[in-house]
Amino acid sequence: MxxxxxxxxxxxxxxxxxxxxxxxxxxxxxxxxxxxxxxxxxxxxxxxxxxxxxxxxxxxxxxxxxxxxxxxxxxxxxxxxxxxxxxxxxxxxxxxxxxxxxxxxxxxxxxxxxxxxxxxxxxxxxxxxxxxxxxxxxxxxxxxxxxPENSAALTGRFRHIVLAWNQSREALVAAKQALPFLTAAERVTITVIDPAAHGPERSDPGGLLCQFLVRHGVKAEVAVLARTLPRVSDVLVRQCLDSNADLLVMGAYGHSRFREAILGGATRNMLEAAELPVFMAH
The missing domain is CATH 3.40.50.620 (HUPs)
Incomplete structure (x- = not known):
């Protein structure tokens, strides 16, 4: 692709x-x-x-x-x-x-x-x-x-990509549509923040997605993080900074757009704070 x-x-x-x-x-x-x-x-x-x-x-x-x-x-x-x-x-x-x-x-x-x-x-x-x-x-x-405003010209080959994963339809769509970037990257970190204790992936958060991506030739790994900051977007920003990522892939607008506009959400907060390119799909 x-x-x-x-x-x-x-x-x-x-x-x-x-x-x-x-x-x-x-x-x-x-x-x-x-x-x-x-x-x-x-x-x-x-x-x-x-x-x-x-x-x-x-x-x-x-x-x-x-x-x-x-x-x-x-x-x-x-x-x-x-x-x-x-x-x-x-x-x-x-x-x-x-x-x-x-x-x-x-x-x-x-x-x-x-x-x-x-x-x-x-x-x-x-x-x-x-x-x-x-x-x-x-x-x-x-x-x-x-x-972002400070972004340089892109070549399509990112060194390290952080892929935000929460088992949602939007996150899966984003992962699949970002495959051209993911397959070319040197490293992809599937980042799971506070996985649900009783969810379908409770025993292996991000494991099935990692398997799927590896079969496409993606050099993927999983990082499970605690929500140590007030917002999910804050944790993602910290993860991107600490790991020196040059692209974030995430599903967009898990809530209704009206709720996002009034209350904010991970999508809006991430776009406001991001200092690296962000790939989004819904």
Whole structure:
């Protein structure tokens, strides 16, 4: 299994650097085609406008979104050209309202093996960045590689990968969809945090997954950790730092997205804290 069709999206000309560089590096490594989409987002909330001003405000917001899409497209094109002639790529731009963004992203993501995006939380990040990430995973049914601002160009070969395992469907989907990365890694640590005392894997946490991965040629081992910090994400961050991992693989949004948004969760907390690339699938 190899990734042959990659996708990256940007909603601002100021946020294309890490994701574009990472996607281009992976495309060259896997001999894949890279598609890039520049998105201009109309963030108008018409319900809060004054009577009679709706049409004017809508047109102004649309003009701003179109200008933003043009500037983002120009920045993406310049970055793609700078990657050199050996990179195969395509570029499109689109304008949409925030409420229709999911449909636009999903339509592209469904036909990609992997979506590469910038970190959706932090300074200068808008609500559209999180919406793009969720749309790619949920409606687009694609795995997503999230790269932090300080990420260098990626080659597809990670030295040490931490794979978060909790026996959930989401974690299993992530493990299977990350196989191109896992098989190329020098070492993969299946990390189980506070396994259930009465669960189906109580006698051998992570054992069946390790067996499955080893049969695919993955150099896998299992680490069972106690929850010594307040949040699961804190333990994962510590594990990645202590073991010098350069990629984290995890299932995303085990709870409902509404509960994650209101209360937080391992997915959101991990993305906020992560200083290494994070591979997620749902």
């Amino acid at each position: 190899r990734y042959k069709s990659l996708l990256t999206l940007a909603a601002s000309p100021n946020r294309i650097g890490p994701a574009l560089a990472a996607a281009a590096g992976l495309a060259r490594s896997f001999d894949a085609h890279l598609d890039a989409l520049a998105v201009g987002v109309d963030r108008t909330q018409v319900g809060y406008s004054y009577v009679g001003s709706g049409a004017v405000m809508l047109q102004m917001a649309l003009d701003r979104a179109e200008e933003e899409a043009r500037r983002t497209e120009a920045a993406l094109k310049a970055a793609l050209v700078a990657e050199g002639p050996e990179l195969r790529w395509g570029l499109e731009s689109a304008v949409t309202q925030l409420g229709a963004l999911s449909e636009l992203v999903a339509m592209r993501a469904r036909y990609a093996d992997l979506v590469v995006l910038a970190k959706p939380y932090g300074k200068g990040v808008g609500p559209e960045d999180e919406a793009i990430l969720e749309a790619a995973m949920f409606e687009g049914m694609a795995p997503v590689l999230v790269v």
